[in-house]
Amino acid sequence: MNGRRARLAVLAPVAVSSLAVGMVTFSAASARAASPDCGLAKTATPDILSVSGQDFKPNKQVALESGAGHEGAIKADASGAWTLQVSSAEGTITAQQIGGPEVKCGTVDQTEQKNAKAQYRQGFREGFADMKADCKSNPPQQAAPDPNWQQGFKDGSDVAAKRFC
Known part of the structure; x- marks a missing residue:
């Protein structure tokens, strides 16, 4: 009987600690924020593209650039989403917030x-x-x-x- 208690005394803390580590790992992975993303779409008007993004920092400015230079800036809404129409853009269009990564939205040719x-x-x-x-x-x-x-x-x-x- 003593051998059985000894095994329980040793194995029980190991099992409980492995469950705790798994829960911490799971909660840390689910708490991670989504990375910003954006894309391009044609509009009914020639030479005008609609650029949209999501998962940016809420209520912060987003700067857009293309091969032609600065295309404009817009403030992300409370959910981190935004949409801006740009004209005469060339090459690759990117979006960036201060302190954030530069995000490639796409190219005019791909659109x-x-x-x-x-x-x-x-x-x-x-x-x-x-x-x-x-x-x-x-x-x-x-x-x-x-x-x-x-x-x-x-x-x-x-x-x-x-x-x-």
Whole structure:
């Protein structure tokens, strides 16, 4: 009986301390703040980009720069988020708060490529649905549609025609 008590006396503190260390490690990992992040999006107006960020220090100024120089500054809201529209930006756009890391938001070229892919996908979906509905391609008669959208519409119509018509 004494041997059993001795083992419990030795093993119980080891088990309890390992649980305590695990809890401290878990709470420290979950308390860590998220790192700032930002991204770019095209707007309806040519040459104007919407730059948005989140997880920045709340209520502090964020400075934006591109290859063309200073693009502007904006104050992050209470949750650390912000959005600013910039025009005539070039190259890589970055955001930074005083004392914080420089965060790469993206490049103007990447944004244009994303927009072209989005236009193609939208055209493809519409062309596919149009052809599937009645086996006739009826592209909308709009003034100078985006060439990426037009190509997507044609490709979507072709795929649907092969499958359903």
